[in-house]
Amino acid sequence: MNPTIGWIRNLASSWGVPSALVPLVPFLLLLIVLYAVIGLAAYGARRKWPRADRTIAFWLFVSPWLIGFGLFTVGPMASSVYVSLTSWDLITPPRFVGLANYTEAFQDPKVVQALKVTLLYAVISVPLQTVLAFLVALLLNTDLPGMRLFRTIWYLPSLVSGVAQMVLFLWVFNPQYGLMNDVLGRFGIDGPGWFDDAAWALPTVILMSLWTVGGAMVIYLAGLKDVPSNLYEAAALDGAGAVRQFWHVTLPQMSPIILFNALTGIIGSLQIFTQGFIAKGGPKDSLLFFVYYLYDNAFQNFRMGYASALAWILFVVILALTAVTLRGSAFAVYYETELSRKRRRR
Amino acid sequence: MTAVAEPLVLRADRPFWRRNLATTIVLYVVLALGSLVFVYPFLWMIATSLRSLAGVGSSGASVVPHEFLWNNYVRAVTSFPFWRYALNSVLTTLIPIVGTVFSCSLAGFAFARLRVRFSGVLFAVVLATMLLPGEVTMVPQFMLFNNFGMVDTLYPLILPAFFGSPFYIFLFRQFFARMPDELADAAVVDGCGWFKMFLLVYLPLARPAVVAVSILLFMGYWNNFLGPAIYINSDQWKTLPLALAGFQSVNGTDTPLLMATSVLITVPCLLIFFAAQKQITNGITFTGGK
Numbered sequence: 169m170n171p172t173i174g175w176i177r178n179l180a181s182s183w184g185v186p187s188a189l190v191p192l193v194p195f196l197l198l199l200i201v202l203y204a205v206i207g208l209a210a211y212g213a214r215r216k217w218p219r220a221d222r223t224i225a226f227w228l229f230v231s232p233w234l235i236g237f238g239l240f241t242v243g244p245m246a247s248s249v250y251v252s253l254t255s256w257d258l259i260t261p262p263r264f265v266g267l268a269n270y271t272e273a274f275q276d277p278k279v280v281q282a283l284k285v286t287l288l289y290a291v292i293s294v295p296l297q298t299v300l301a302f303l304v305a306l307l308l309n310t311d312l313p314g315m316r317l318f319r320t321i322w323y324l325p326s327l328v329s330g331v332a333q334m335v336l337f338l339w340v341f342n343p344q345y346g347l348m349n350d351v352l353g354r355f356g357i358d359g360p361g362w363f364d365d366a367a368w369a370l371p372t373v374i375l376m377s378l379w380t381v382g383g384a385m386v387i388y389l390a391g392l393k394d395v396p397s398n399l400y401e402a403a404a405l406d407g408a409g410a411v412r413q414f415w416h417v418t419l420p421q422m423s424p425i426i427l428f429n430a431l432t433g434i435i436g437s438l439q440i441f442t443q444g445f446i447a448k449g450g451p452k453d454s455l456l457f458f459v460y461y462l463y464d465n466a467f468q469n470f471r472m473g474y475a476s477a478l479a480w481i482l483f484v485v486i487l488a489l490t491a492v493t494l495r496g497s498a499f500a501v502y503y504e505t506e507l508s509r510k511r512r513r514r
Numbered sequence: 515m516t517a518v519a520e521p522l523v524l525r526a527d528r529p530f531w532r533r534n535l536a537t538t539i540v541l542y543v544v545l546a547l548g549s550l551v552f553v554y555p556f557l558w559m560i561a562t563s564l565r566s567l568a569g570v571g572s573s574g575a576s577v578v579p580h581e582f583l584w585n586n587y588v589r590a591v592t593s594f595p596f597w598r599y600a601l602n603s604v605l606t607t608l609i610p611i612v613g614t615v616f617s618c619s620l621a622g623f624a625f626a627r628l629r630v631r632f633s634g635v636l637f638a639v640v641l642a643t644m645l646l647p648g649e650v651t652m653v654p655q656f657m658l659f660n661n662f663g664m665v666d667t668l669y670p671l672i673l674p675a676f677f678g679s680p681f682y683i684f685l686f687r688q689f690f691a692r693m694p695d696e697l698a699d700a701a702v703v704d705g706c707g708w709f710k711m712f713l714l715v716y717l718p719l720a721r722p723a724v725v726a727v728s729i730l731l732f733m734g735y736w737n738n739f740l741g742p743a744i745y746i747n748s749d750q751w752k753t754l755p756l757a758l759a760g761f762q763s764v765n766g767t768d769t770p771l772l773m774a775t776s777v778l779i780t781v782p783c784l785l786i787f788f789a790a791q792k793q794i795t796n797g798i799t800f801t802g803g804k
Contacts, residue, residue, distance in 0.1 A: 177663075191663040195673065222628055225708035229624035230636065232617035236677020241643060244654030251654060258660070304548070312541060320788075321549040324556060327783040329737035331755040332776035335762050336559050339769055345571050347558050379552065431645070439647055442739050446759060459649055459740075466653050467744055476653045483650045490645055 202235055252476035262473065269477035278453065278461060279478070283485070285370060286458040290437040290489070293374045298430050301381040302422075305388030306414075319389070326382035330442035337376045338363060338446070366452040373443050373455060384429045391425035392418070420502040427501050431493060438486050458482055563587070563773035570769045583770065590774040594757065595749070603753040606668055606742075607735040610675030611728050617678040618727070619720065622686025623712050627698060637687070644680040648740075656744060670745040671738070671753075682727050689723040690716060725793040733783055754779050 180190045210224045227234075252269055256262035273279050308319050328336070340347045341362035349359030362372045399417045408416060444450070444460030462482065466475035557577040562570055564582050590596065625637045659670040693716065701711040717724070742756040752760070758775050 188667070191667055191669055195662050195664075195669075221708070223630045226624045226628040226630045226633060229620045229628065229708070229712070232676060233621040233640070233678030233683060234636075236617070236674065237639075237643065239658070240655055240674055240677060241646065241651055244651035244658060247654045247657070248650060251657070258657075307541070307544065307548075310541065312538065312545075318545050318549055321553050323787075324784070325552055327733060327787055328556075328776075328780050329755050329758075329783070330739050331737075331759050331762075332779050335758060335772050335776050336555060338762075339562065339570075339773070340555050340558065345769075347555065379555065382552075435645060435647060439649060445739075445743065446762060448763075462649060462652075463740075463743070466656070472653055472657070479650045479653060483647060486645075486647050 198239075199235070203231075206231055248476045248479060251473055252480055254473045256472040257470045258472060259470075265473065269474045270481075272474065273477050273481060278456065279481075281453050282456045282458040282461040283481075285454065285456055286438055286440070287485070288370060289374060289440060289457070290434055293377045294430060294433040294437050296374070296378060297381055297384060297433055298426065300378060301384035301429065302388055302426060304381060305385045305392060306418075308385065309389060309392045323382035323386060325379045326386075328380075331446065333376070333380070334443050334446040337372075337379075341372055341376075363447060364451060366450070366454040369447070369450040369454040373440075376443070377437075384433065387429055388422070388425060391422055395421045423497075423501040427493075427497050430497075431490060434489050434493060435486055438482065438489070458485075559773050560777055563770055563777050565770050567768065567770060586770045586774040587778070589771055590778060593771070594761065596757075596775075596778075598750065599752050599754045599757045602668060602751055603736060603755075606671040606738070606753055607732060609672050610735050611731045613672070613676035614679055614682055614731055615724055615728060617676055618682040619686045619717060619724065620712065621678050621683045622688075623690050623716055625683070625687040626690035626693075627716070628708065640680045640683050644684065652744065659745065665745055666747045666751060667745075668751055671741050675735075682731070685727060686720070686723060689720055693719060722793055725790060729786060729790050729793065732786055736783060737779075 176193050177187070177190050180193065181187065206228065210228065213220045213224055251262065253264060253266060254262035255265045255268070304322060308315060308322065325333075339345070341349075343349055343359065343361045343364055346359075346362070348362065352359040360368045362368050395418060399421065400413055403413045403417050439459050440457050441459040441463065444455045444457035445463070447455045449456045449460065458478070459482070462475050462478045465471045465478060554577065561577045563586055564584070565586075566581060566583055569581055621640075625633060625640070655670075656665070659665055662669075664670050664673075697715055697719075698711060701715050706714070737755060738753070739755045739759065742753045743759070746752055746756060754775075758772075758779060761775060762772060
């Protein structure tokens with residue numbers, strides 16, 4: 169337990185406060201101070217500008233997020249920069265080492281492997297998932313009888329916890345007893361070793377990820393419901409058939425949502441962790457996903473500095489991929505507001 | 515406008531997939547095959563959870579259980595402190611849901627209804643943090659909680675929820691932005707303060723959004739794995755997914771037991787989904803317009 173709260177612990181035990189609540193005390197103190205500052209500022213503002221109600225209410229309402237943003241995002245990011253420049257095992261005090269962590273990372277063959285595995289996973293699985301989820305959503309958006317049942321079935325896998333999923337699929341893809349090779353065997357195909365084979369492990373995880381397209385599909389379904397029906401009516405009047413309605417109405421209207429799903433998909437896929445953890449990196453590091461390697465360094469080997477440097481490398485990779493996606497999609501995504509603004513300028 | 519309105523009445527033909535039988539049949543075949551692919555591993559999981567260890571080796575792809583060893587479930591609940599882990603899972607799911615809904619609906623309401631100077635900029639910051647990977651702040655957050663003495667307690671899994679999360683702030687903002695302004699005017703005339711207006715007028719009307727967000731959050735928190743893997747070391751604070759992961763490496767060969775535990779972890783998500791599936795799609799809107 170951390171020594172800095174030792175005195176609080178002693179005080180609490182002398183008052184008979186349950187020991188489980190003790191860690192909360194410094195946290196609550198911090199919150200009280202923060203809210204006192206906000207409250208005083210609001211009080212001052214009200215005296216100076218009696219009509220500042222709306223402004224005060226706004227800042228009070230967003231303050232939980234704002235405090236969390238400072239406490240859990242901005243603060244940690246700033247300290248992460250510093251920690252990434254140190255060598256630190258949590259026990260002895262951090263030692264400043266400059267850029268040594270970064271130079272080590274670039275020479276670490278495991279980092280190269282982790283980047284390779286993770287990027288390959290992202291680049292292959294995200295387009296596959298995006299296209300599949302969209303097609304599935306289009307299919308499930310038709311109003312045939314019994315569609316609710318189908319929607320439910322296709323969404324079900326997304327409800328299975330990541331760990332349970334991985335445990336399940338380790339057995340589905342078990343070379344000897346698994347479901348997959350038994351099915352393939354009935355068609356006379358000799359199935360590969362899947363997770364046991366370094367060449368097949370990553371494709372197997374990608375295949376597995378397609379099982380959970382339900383999550384993205386639900387978002388597409390919500391979007392499809394929002395496409396104004398008068399656009400379809402107008403298109404039909406102009407003589408557009410189903411295919412042309414899809415290209416000229418559905419796709420442009422859905423493009424912001426497709427972009428949203430693709431972006432969250434990219435970010436999510438670069439953060440893939442559970443599969444690597446359960447498979448312990450896979451045979452020959454074939455499932456050494458970046459976050460798993462980061463986790464391993466931080467919380468198994470307690471190399472906090474090195475792990476922080478790795479986190480920043482991941483951040484740059486995610487930023488770069490996001491920027492490429494955003495720029496690449498700028499011409500393809502249709503926003504109503506953007507269009508009207510352009511018109512006004514003309 | 516009138517020229518458009520008139521032919522609309524004429525357009526009474528049914529959607530294209532109802533027009534001919536062949537399309538309908540093809541659609542149903544695709545749907546059925548797809549459903550089979552999606553549901554099969556699931557059924558296999560349940561079937562395997564009822565088999566004996568020897569039965570797993572010999573039955574391959576079959577989803578017919580042949581044997582019903584309900585004892586596997588009894589073992590799953592008794593062979594490790596299942597209820598203790600379940601309680602931890604419940605605590606780290608329900609309390610964060612309350613916290614997230616509270617903090618995010620407040621912020622979402624402010625961004626949608628209380629536009630003041632800088633609120634637009636701040637909302638852009640919210641959207642930007644949606645793109646920020648949690649891993650960048652993972653290590654320093656661990657050190658922060660370490661300084662508070664909260665490592666190896668449930669607090670790191672519960673407290674951050676009370677400080678909002680960008681995606682859900684965004685969802686709530688979109689929902690509140692759709693509501694009519696007249697509500698606010700009426701509330702102001704009645705002498706409501708902003709908080710009262712939010713709590714008594716807008717939040718009850720946002721019930722579909724609250725329900726939808728709560729369900730999404732349930733799936734997220736219940737299945738959370740990275741968080742517990744970072745913060746929890748000792749047995750007494752493990753959550754179900756973490757326990758299952760440890761179980762997998764210790765009891766790797768006892769497949770029926772693993773599958774039974776997996777099924778037990780999945781069941782709450784299934785129940786909640788079936789109880790509230792309509793709300794999921796109804797409560798989520800991405801366009802803020804009316």
